[in-house]
Amino acid sequence: MKTKHKAEVIPKNETAFIRVEHEKKTIIYYLRRDWQLYFLLSIPVLFAFVFKYLPLSGLFIAFQNYNILKGFWASEWVGFDVFRDLFARPDFGRAVRNTLLLNISDLILSFTIPIMLALFINEIKGTVFKRVNQTLLYLPHFLSWVIIGALAYQLLGLGSGMMNNFIEQLGGSRIPFLQEDLHWLFSYLVIGVWQGMGWGTIIYLAAMSSVNPELYEAATVDGAGRWRKMWHVTLPCIRPTIVILLILSLGHVMGGSFERVFALQNMATTEFTTTIPILVYRWGIENGDYSRATALGLFQAVIGLILVLIADRIAKKLGEDGLL
């Protein structure tokens, strides 16, 4: 911003005056010149401020014995007591373990499968077939988890689920897809992949469409087949996109979706369902214990931030751009 160009004075040309002004350009100059653009920008900035940054002020109650009736200032300050109590609770350790387990396995599956899917979709030549497939794959993304949860129990239930009826008719024995801990974990992951994979391909497909066709032509000349082209041309070209998305998704490793677990859980298979978002809901909404829920949320967010920063650092070491 402070760059000081030496004015190139070309007397015969009117642009010379502009170039001279260029030297003492300030923010105000740009604001005045492009005010329409800044005005448009201010809308999302305001949105982010009101809905993303303003609520951060509420984090103070993690350090208080917050009583909703007393309000912000009248509630008693207790320093880190809430955190001490939080870390000592048996459900806390279990929630951290489960959150990491669910999200890391989810990261492995739900992050890699859209990449593979995008690579395959990209190879489809028939436009109509490609579009129809893409749309069908997107659709589950628009279903709410509540609906998916109900569908899952209708289809996969042990007692009268359609899938189990089918398996039984084929001569197999019924499988407790959602009614036994390990099976539940597996179903949880697969349903997540089914719901999100189509949507996850969008950004990759966009990145793939900007790959220079000459690279493919050159690869063809060198005798590369489809697999080779995918591996040596497409993948390296979308690598920056993959890295950015990976860094972003690492931020969710400590959080994850509340609705997904809540909609798919049942009380008989709770081994993996006590996660951090579930605890925040239980403590904050069900029990009205706002301080503890906030402390847990803050803990989760700080770990998430640290993970993002570490991932960013690693990405940079590997020669990628990173986020910050």
Place this chain on the structure above:
Amino acid sequence: MRKTAFIFTIIAVFMFGSLLAACSSDITNNKEGEPATANDASNNVPSEEDMRFPDTVNLDIPVYDRAFEGWNVTDNFYTRWIQEEFGDAHNINVNFVPIARANEVTDFQQLLAAGNAPDIIFHYDMPQALAYYGAGVLQPLDLAEIAEYAPTYWENVSETIEQYGVVDGQNMFFFAQRPDVSNFVSVIRKDWVEQVGMKVEDLTTLEKVNEMAMKWKEAGLGTLGGGLTADIYNYNYGFRDWPIDPEYRALYSDLRVADFTTEDTERWLRNLSYQYHNGLIDQEFYLHMDSNKIKAEFVAGRTGTYGEYISSNTDLFEATLQNNPEAELAVIPPYAPEGRKPQGRADWPFGLIMGINEAATAEERIAAWLYLEWMSQPENLFFLQNGIEGENYTLDSDGFPVAINDFTGESALSMNNNKDYWALVTEAPSYGTDEMTRKAMKNFWSPPGYEYIVDDLFKYQDETKEYSTSDALFTVVIESQNEYQADLNALFQELYLKVVLGPEDKFAEEYEAAKQIYLDAGYQKILDEKQAAIDAGHYIYFE
């Protein structure tokens, strides 16, 4: 590096800005350090002749919003009628504040925090009412003031108020009446019972019921109905000793936090485990978290027992017959394990527990008494409960109202007969004596052709009356209960299912381990605090 510094600067600016914003938006209605006293009377008092306020008073009345389809709780025929009949006469603006039934405590808390809470704060359960008191949101009451402005209401409930409304030596609560009638009925597939060669009236012990369920299973008919035990924990009453020790009852009876550690619970669990492993009960009972799912199983003919609050417009019978034309339904007689009594939980002798918002002014408080007084007048109450004669109901030969079920005009009642408005004064319609009330309620509770169901319901209620006991009532706040409740509720469900669904031969082992987990997760702290309260005599015991 500069990019990073820039981003952090922006974040810092936003954080600071949001902090300032939060500071200025802090609202608190609690006056720290001031002793709570009834707010002093102002000059705006109703005139003695017509009880009319010289200046208009705004009265905010809470009303449960049960999300009935097509029903606007704050603006409908009856709210407008209340304003015309009561509000305009006293120069009072009656505003109804919707409180989501399923989310009521949060709703009240948020309204209180924002300073928009109604003038009356209510709840059905004493521990939560005490929690409101403990949070300092209620003002002490002047009983003479209630008697002055609401003489009819006072006459109806003064005994209850004087006996149960006192906390820490102050009059805090007032109540709605609760006539001794209940319409919860458990029905059974009589045709199934007879098909396996048994009789409904013989099902008087748990052993008999299990024997019948075994025969059902062998005959391929179906199973007993069941759902996830949650929210209301009175599951082990039938497994308790009789007569029951008062202190034991005070310590372990609690609708909000499950007692998981007593021998009564162990007996209950053992029976459930037996029923589950032998296929006597719905094998997916734990997936049924609401009564609609349990009902669906019954209606579909997969299970043979089901319980609900019956009403004349219930679709239970019709729907069951549609799926199973041969079905015959009967009320299950009260049963208990061999040698035990069919104990149950009796309701407390009052309906809604109410307090006056600490922030309510004297004139708003007086307006609330006038409202209760107006609603206690039989003709007003009757209109709210029944609507317009000839449209909503007709009178039968005894002079009792009979609802016209398919009436859908402007004055149609809400799906629970406007109860959320008149529940401030009574929990059920009353027609003088219990006998008269029952007679009248039969019209409301019996679907045409099923009068015998309500007759049996009353008969069995009379039989079990002596074994129904109200839970003891603590007169101090049990803090640990509020703190651990949500965790213990989740843990209870997890543990009881683990014990019941786990292998039968590992029952003892699993149950011992589960008990310890439950105690460590906060239940021991609740028991200790309750024991201390019991030792200090801070509880009311109902004989």
